[in-house]
Amino acid sequence: MEKLRIGLIGCGGRMGGHMSSSFDRMEDVQVVAVADPIEERRNSAAARYGARRIYRDHNELFASESRETLDALFIAIEPTAHIGVEETAVDKGIPFLVEKPMTLDVDQGRKLAKSIAEKNLVTAVGFQDRYLDLMEMVKAEVDSAPKGGLVYGAWIGGIPGPWWWQKKSTCGGQLVEQNIHLLDGLRWLYGEAISVYATATRGMVAAGENGVSPEYDTDDHSTAVIRFDNNVTATLVSGCYVKSCRPFCGLAISLQDRVLEYHLRNNLVIRTAAETRDIPRKVDQTTLLDRAFIDAVRAGDPTAVRSPYADALKSLELGFAANRSMETGQAIILR
Ligand SMILES: NC(=O)c1ccc[n+]([C@@H]2O[C@H](COP(=O)([O-])OP(=O)(O)OC[C@H]3O[C@@H](n4cnc5c(N)ncnc54)[C@H](O)[C@@H]3O)[C@@H](O)[C@H]2O)c1
Numbered sequence: 001m002e003k004l005r006i007g008l009i010g011c012g013g014r015m016g017g018h019m020s021s022s023f024d025r026m027e028d029v030q031v032v033a034v035a036d037p038i039e040e041r042r043n044s045a046a047a048r049y050g051a052r053r054i055y056r057d058h059n060e061l062f063a064s065e066s067r068e069t070l071d072a073l074f075i076a077i078e079p080t081a082h083i084g085v086e087e088t089a090v091d092k093g094i095p096f097l098v099e100k101p102m103t104l105d106v107d108q109g110r111k112l113a114k115s116i117a118e119k120n121l122v123t124a125v126g127f128q129d130r131y132l133d134l135m136e137m138v139k140a141e142v143d144s145a146p147k148g149g150l151v152y153g154a155w156i157g158g159i160p161g162p163w164w165w166q167k168k169s170t171c172g173g174q175l176v177e178q179n180i181h182l183l184d185g186l187r188w189l190y191g192e193a194i195s196v197y198a199t200a201t202r203g204m205v206a207a208g209e210n211g212v213s214p215e216y217d218t219d220d221h222s223t224a225v226i227r228f229d230n231n232v233t234a235t236l237v238s239g240c241y242v243k244s245c246r247p248f249c250g251l252a253i254s255l256q257d258r259v260l261e262y263h264l265r266n267n268l269v270i271r272t273a274a275e276t277r278d279i280p281r282k283v284d285q286t287t288l289l290d291r292a293f294i295d296a297v298r299a300g301d302p303t304a305v306r307s308p309y310a311d312a313l314k315s316l317e318l319g320f321a322a323n324r325s326m327e328t329g330q331a332i333i334l335r
Contacts, residue, residue, distance in 0.1 A: 004294055007033035007070045007094075009058045009085060010077035011045040013162065014099055014126070018074055019048065022290035029294060033070060035061040062088045070094055072297045074290075076126075078164040079104050079172055086309075090115045095122035097293045100180055101316055102309065104172045109317075113310040116302075124293040124305040125312030127184045131288035134268040134281055135185060138251065138260055141270065142189050145255040148231035153186065155179040155264070156221070156239035156247040159205070159212060168218040173200075173326075175222055176319040179238040182251065183224075183322075184307070184315035186236070190228035192314065197331040198224035198322040204241040224322040 006029055008015055023031050031049035036042040037057050046054045055061040058077075073089055073096040075082075082103045089096045090112065102125060103109045116123055129135050155178055164170040171177040175198070187193070200222035208214035221239035228234065239247070249264040261269040268279045296304035321332040 001028050003028055003030040004071045004297060005030055005032045005069065007031075007035070007053075007061060007065060007073045008045055009035050009061065009073060009075045010081075010099075011036040011038070011041040012076065014076040015045070015074065017286055018076070018290060019045070021284050021286035023049065025287065026291070026294070033061060033065055058085045058088070062092065065092075065094075067093045072096065072122075072294070075099065078162065078170065079177065080164065080170050082108070086112055087115070090119060090121060093119060093121065095293075095297045097124040097126065097290070098309070099126040100184075100312060101172050101176050101319070102312065103316075104176070106317060106320055109313045113313050116309050120302055122293070122296045122300065122302045122305070123309040124289070124296070125307045125309060126289065127181065127307040127312060127315070128285040128289045129181050129185055129265070130188055130285075130306040131283070131292065132265065132281065132285040133283045134262055134265075134279065135188070137268055137270075137279065138253070138262050139189055141255070141258065141260055142253065145258070146230055147256060148190075148228075149253065149255045151186065151232060151234035151254075152252045153179075153182045153234060153236040153250070154239075154247065155182060155249050156237065157242055157249070159216075159240045163213065166213040166216040166218060171218060172319070173218055173222070173323055174238040174240050175224060175236070175322055176316070179236065180315055180319050182236060183319055184312070185251065186226065186228070186234050187315050187318065188306075190230070190232050190234075192228075193318055193334050194227040194229065195331055195333045196224055196226045196318065196322050196325055198222055198325040199329075200326040219326070222322075222326060224325070226318070226322075 031051050033053035034042050034045040035055035075098040079101050200219035204220040207216040220241040224236045226234045251262040253260040259271045270277045292305050325332050
């Protein structure tokens with residue numbers, strides 16, 4: 001089988017995950033081109049795979065590369081750097097996997113979704129948890145209990161390292177940047193939301209102190225209450241103020257006869273009156289995400305991934321609606 005020729009746009013933290021989970025291990029792909037404004041990062045990625053086409057950014061890459069030279073692109077850049085990146089990939093007909101959040105500009109996302117559909121291009125968004133064995137088990141349990149119930153979801157921790165994470169204008173806020181994984185998980189489990197009300201707080205984390213950027217201005221924590229069909233109400237909390245403890249992260253779902261405790265990317269506890277089962281994670285969900293995308297590219301089948309661009313955009317739009325609610329104090333009715 002001929003190796004799939006891959007180009008990388010952005011060689012930072014998350015691309016490192018795709019490298020170790022996928023490109024280092026998969027025998028049917030070859031990284032042939034890399035781009036990053038940070039010289040050390042682009043050179044290190046190129047050296048790892050013997051790639052000789054090394055570019056300073058996506059513009060330089062696209063000036064030389066085309067569908068004739070690349071079979072697919074992986075894009076992992078900061079949320080505000082999506083300026084003409086995916087648009088050019090679509091124009092050139094190059095399938096791509098892009099990391100969430102794919103943009104902070106909803107109009108840009110909608111235009112892209114339309115042009116992707118017009119070209120029938122294979123795309124994927126990095127919602128890795130859709131490929132997690134534990135989330136598949138949660139989905140099977142939820143699907144077998146159509147009367148629904150209450151959901152508590154949480155992603156509570158400290159402040160991630162990248163500079164752009166600490167400003168709401170450059171990351172979109174923790175719900176849109178990070179907890180969008182659980183938000184997307186809720187959509188995957190329950191379908192489209194009916195309404196969202198959200199509130200947020202600042203004042204716990206001090207800008208410029210204890211290693212926090214002087215420009216820090218994102219919310220310390222937020223809470224979104226999301227209504228779904230079938231008697232499901234989810235409360236999704238996000239927090240980045242924690243210093244020295246490990247709060248529960250994941251989903252706690254109370255069905256009529258079972259409790260599901262999904263501990264984020266680690267294990268799933270299913271409790272009934274008769275038994276308690278504790279199931280550990282067995283897969284690398286990033287490998288499975290990337291495998292699904294690569295196989296979809298080979299097959300030319302945009303439907304063969306669990307989170308194509310247009311679907312992922314709906315999760316992003318739900319995150320933006322929650323942000324609007326935080327800003328206005330109003331519930332947002334979605335349908
Ligand atoms: N799916 C996941 O689980 C997951 C995990 C972590 C991060 N992410 C997402 O991945 C994205 C990147 O996050 P990160 O942690 O890797 O950030 P990062 O800051 O570590 O890396 C981003 C890289 O992109 C480069 N870059 C910026 N503009 C570019 C351009 N025009 N052309 C080429 N390179 C460019 C930067 O120089 C930087 O090296 C974010 O959207 C983040 O939310 C997803």
